[in-house]
Amino acid sequence: MNDEAKILQLALAVIDNEARSVARLAERIDERFVAACRYMLACEGRIVVTGMGKSGHIGNKIAATLASTGTPAFFVHPGEASHGDLGMITPKDVVLALSNSGETDELLTIVPLIKRQGVPMIAMTGNPRSNLARNATVHLDVSVEQEACPLGLAPTSSTTAALAMGDALAVSLLEARGFTAEDFARSHPAGSLGRRLLLHIEDIMHTGERVPRVSEDALLSEALVEMSDKGLGMTAVVDAGDRVVGLFTDGDLRRALDKEADVHVTGIREVMTPNPTSIHPHLLAAEGLQMMEARKINGLLVVDEAGVLVGALNMHDLLRAGVV
Structure with a gap:
């Protein structure tokens, strides 16, 4: 042998x-x-x-x-x-x-x-x-x-x-x-399960000046500048009270350009997605991931109970946090 x-x-x-x-x-x-x-x-x-x-x-x-x-x-x-x-x-x-x-x-x-x-x-x-x-x-x-x-x-x-x-x-x-799995996560906060079960949306979302937003009266060109500056591939559209009325994404931009929309005269309300999917900050990051996967989207706006914009996050944020 x-x-x-x-x-x-x-x-x-x-x-x-x-x-x-x-x-x-x-x-x-x-x-x-x-x-x-x-x-x-x-x-x-x-x-x-x-x-x-x-x-x-x-x-x-x-x-x-x-x-x-x-x-x-x-x-x-x-x-x-x-x-x-x-x-x-x-x-x-x-x-x-x-x-x-x-x-x-x-x-x-x-x-x-x-x-x-x-x-x-x-x-x-x-x-x-x-x-x-x-x-x-x-x-x-x-x-x-x-x-x-x-x-x-x-x-x-x-x-x-x-x-x-x-x-x-x-x-x-x-x-x-x-x-329970949550009990296990509490004793393993540094592990992947701990991150999935203990990390909240508010822990990883973009806040303050880092949140892309434009007024509902803005032009498409202003939305493009905001998206470019914040780098999340989207921007919230808000009313005077900072409540979310719409969302404009890279996908919306492609559809607008296919229709030969003039970015200098087209209002954002004409091309945004109204009543977009949003999430509350106190929910688990894992719930945000589940929502994105179910709706096949790459970003979420974060709002409070009154619908006021308080943050934003995308799939890259979840990846960096180890939730994915």
Whole structure:
């Protein structure tokens, strides 16, 4: 067998092994899983996740996933816990302990102290007969038949199974809490979902002198100058009270020129689009995007409750803001 074929064969064997390991978890989603969820839902403090080595790395990720989906959680290193960090665990907390063997010394050292506080402990191990499993309030079996590592040594399938079980807990809790996309966005304000769900029209619209506008009595030539100066490909047409009565766009200009309109004598009212689509500033930028896409337009005028022009935005603004 050549090197390339061997590499591909090993890679496929790893994927197959880990996929089967995760699939076998389905039969262990039972009353013990429900009990673990109930303890975590009833927790008045935080979910304290702990684990050594590779289990610790997985635990760190599980804690992050829990925290970002509505279940307050943080990771405590078990080695540090026995040197002072155990004080971070309070009687209102729930401990989630990860160990494939269930015999990790650093974890077993702090188990009596956790139990003395009356803190519920959920153990996630690959050995239901281990000390950690037997001392847990609830044990979740994440055992695998064999590691994907050909030597059977490096934690591979076992860590994948533990991670999948952690995700199952987080998502089940998310649903039970009624956690929404908006809640997720509030904990991820810098992410793309946060921008889509938290950014408002008023946060990104052009305002003041940057908003293109001409009087309803203006000539087409004045509208062209205003559009050129403001660079949004459109201009609002307003009455004496600055209320929007129309919109003139690049598309309207092309149609006017097709009709051989004289820009120096044609009034803007003759070629504008009356009663144009507009949006209120307090609405979400995502709603503005949805409106543009539905109407196949590239810009929107922003008006207040009285129809007074307060801003303008186009698709480029949404792109810059990361909403698209």
